[in-house]
Amino acid sequence: MIELLEAIPSLFSLQILVPWLLAMVFGIFVGSTPGLTATMAVALIVPFSYSLEKEAALAMVIGVSFTAIFAGDIPATFLRIPGTPASAAATLDAHELAKKGQGRQALLVNLLCSALGGVGGVILLMYISPALAKVAVGFGAFDYFWLCLLGLILGVSVSSGRRPTLGLLAASLGFAFAMIGRDPLTNQERFTFGLSSLEEGVRFIPAMIGLFGMSEVFRAVGNMERRRPDRIKAGPFRIIRSLGLVLRHFPTFIQSLLTGTIVGALPGAGADVAAWGAYGISEKTSPKESGNFGKGEWKGVIAPTSANNAAVASAWIPALVFGIPGDAVTAIVLGVFLVYDITPGVELFSSGQGSFIFAIALVTQLLLIPAGLIGIQFFSQLVRLPRGMVLTSVVVFSVVGAFAMHNSMVDVWVMLAFGLLGLRLENAKVPLAPLILGMILGPKVEVYLRQGLIAANGDVSEIVASSVSMVLAGVFILTVILTMSRQLVRKER
Amino acid sequence: MSVSNQSGDGGAGSPESSQSSVLLWLISGSVFFGASFQIGTPLIQSKYDPGPSFISMVLGIILLVGGGGIWVARFIAKKLRRANSSNQRPIKMIGLVLSYIASIPFIGFHIATLVFGIASMNILRVSPKLSCIATAVLMLVVHLVFVEMFGIQLPKFSLLEYFRA
Structure with a gap:
């Protein structure tokens, strides 16, 4: 702790602060552009960092890695296009709040939660790194299988509201779409129907842009004729009120911070799983407000945004201790560490380099607030433009965003197809979030199940052999029973 | 949602x-x-x-x-019935987006976006003058961000490529 406090003042020099803040604004800009991901933001900043001193370079790279996740929430709130997969859970309530004229307020709460969640995540990272890393590394394939399945069912249960059956079907459909392409274990082609363009599978980003962004455009265009359109209002910008909201929901914040930290520490789980998990737990532990989730509930904003940034911090636990990156962003950052001769492991902490990295990560959370405010203000001005202009811009950015990932027109067609599917599903009152959740978590569920079965020589009883698996399976079954019984009670009423 | x-x-x-x-x-x-x-x-x-x-x-x-x-x-x-929608505007918009995406490989991103931007804003009740200005600004932003900054090669007018060749 003393080493950390000693390291912080050394960061406050112009040579470090200027590129650091610029990199964070860049992260906000990239993360908030549909189609450009947090991974891309970090990857793009790396070449710029090479020309700088080691300290400034590390500050830039770490700064961007923490910024882009929050940035993804900005278009998610105003346009219902999650900038990153980790922002999808926050879209549900934040966009509803934006429709009620509280867009900026929602983003301000989001920003505070992201910064505080990040601070909490970094502090927990410092203190519980070794212990948590050991637990995470001890997780077997079936433990991960149950964890992902639990994340899936929690997400389906929450985001489906009163329609868990439809939510489950939507998740199954998303899961099935994710199976298009090559089988991750055997490389066998599945559902490609001889089309080489499908061998790579349905890419997640174009699908997400289409499902949330394009379908929203088509729906908004329809609403322009039928009735007064859902006009998004930036709304007031009250910092004190936002802080009050966060403090009022402090237990939710702490609960989500812990959820995010634990989930983020598991290699491969990532900020998206953390966000959905925290959202689900928050709904389950808030019986009074559970009916408001998905309709503009503040807890629905606080939970995922605190958890996703905390998860970004804790994803570093296995990365720093064992050199196992938790996600793609951490993998790139780890690569940069290696360029500067920073080797993960016990030596990292004994040499004092660990304290320096923690100091950067901690101050980054504080710098996130001014950088985030710039992003919120900029986007708030955009939504004041005439609706027709905004909708047209969303289409163009969606097309370019889908294309930009792999320079492929197939992705653009995938985006449009998912846009039309999203419109059809929304007209049929089918929730969209479970579909995207099925696409994210489905492949992980499949891979861990099959890997576990192979490792257990086909012994199905091994599926709940470990204590972690038993607990997770128990919570999973309990969630299913609670969700279905709630539906039955509602039917009887 | x-x-x-x-x-x-x-x-x-x-x-x-x-x-x-x-x-x-x-x-x-x-x-x-x-x-x-x-x-x-x-x-x-x-x-x-x-x-x-x-x-x-x-x-x-x-x-x-x-x-x-x-x-x-x-x-x-006995609740099964066909969803009915007399709303034409989304259908027009879907048609327009479809034509826009289909035309990009042939006439290039910039020309396709120019036509789409003006037509789309026209459908969405933006004045013609404002549509032209907004489309130009939109294209400029997209070009600066994606082409200049990130070096992404957006599809070009294929006939132009043909003449160059």
């Missing part, structure tokens, strides 16, 4: 939209279930691995059973 406008129909979808929803589940279920039989058994597959087609079969069954269940429930309740 759709979760925001839930009516309490107990989980089977609203009547006005149930037919299209049921068809969607049944068709997708049939496709995934049927096509899962076409997936071959890889040589390198472990004998303990249920295989690449196992989960897709399960998902196909879930979709078929779910769709069938909703259909039966609706049929019994």
Whole structure:
């Protein structure tokens, strides 16, 4: 702790602060552009960092890695296009709040939660790194299988509201779409129907842009004729009120911070799983407000945004201790560490380099607030433009965003197809979030199940052999029973 | 988000939209279930691995059973009816977006966007003058961000390429 406090003042020099803040604004800009991901933001900043001193370079790279996740929430709130997969859970309530004229307020709460969640995540990272890393590394394939399945069912249960059956079907459909392409274990082609363009599978980003962004455009265009359109209002910008909201929901914040930290520490789980998990737990532990989730509930904003940034911090636990990156962003950052001769492991902490990295990560959370405010203000001005202009811009950015990932027109067609599917599903009152959740978590569920079965020589009883698996399976079954019984009670009423 | 406008129909979808929803589940279920039989058994597959087609079969069954269940429930309740929409504007917009995407490989991103931007804003009741200005600004922003900054090669006017060659 003393080493950390000693390291912080050394960061406050112009040579470090200027590129650091610029990199964070860049992260906000990239993360908030549909189609450009947090991974891309970090990857793009790396070449710029090479020309700088080691300290400034590390500050830039770490700064961007923490910024882009929050940035993804900005278009998610105003346009219902999650900038990153980790922002999808926050879209549900934040966009509803934006429709009620509280867009900026929602983003301000989001920003505070992201910064505080990040601070909490970094502090927990410092203190519980070794212990948590050991637990995470001890997780077997079936433990991960149950964890992902639990994340899936929690997400389906929450985001489906009163329609868990439809939510489950939507998740199954998303899961099935994710199976298009090559089988991750055997490389066998599945559902490609001889089309080489499908061998790579349905890419997640174009699908997400289409499902949330394009379908929203088509729906908004329809609403322009039928009735007064859902006009998004930036709304007031009250910092004190936002802080009050966060403090009022402090237990939710702490609960989500812990959820995010634990989930983020598991290699491969990532900020998206953390966000959905925290959202689900928050709904389950808030019986009074559970009916408001998905309709503009503040807890629905606080939970995922605190958890996703905390998860970004804790994803570093296995990365720093064992050199196992938790996600793609951490993998790139780890690569940069290696360029500067920073080797993960016990030596990292004994040499004092660990304290320096923690100091950067901690101050980054504080710098996130001014950088985030710039992003919120900029986007708030955009939504004041005439609706027709905004909708047209969303289409163009969606097309370019889908294309930009792999320079492929197939992705653009995938985006449009998912846009039309999203419109059809929304007209049929089918929730969209479970579909995207099925696409994210489905492949992980499949891979861990099959890997576990192979490792257990086909012994199905091994599926709940470990204590972690038993607990997770128990919570999973309990969630299913609670969700279905709630539906039955509602039917009887 | 759709979760925001839930009516309490107990989980089977609203009547006005149930037919299209049921068809969607049944068709997708049939496709995934049927096509899962076409997936071959890889040589390198472990004998303990249920295989690449196992989960897709399960998902196909879930979709078929779910769709069938909703259909039966609706049929019994006689609520099944076709979703009707007299709203033409989304159809025009979908057509326009479709033409826009289809035209990009042939006339290039910039020309296609110019035409789409003006036409789309016209449909969405933005004045012609403002449409032209907004489209120009939009193209400039996209060009600066994606082409200049990130070096992404957006599709070009193929005839121009032909003449250059």
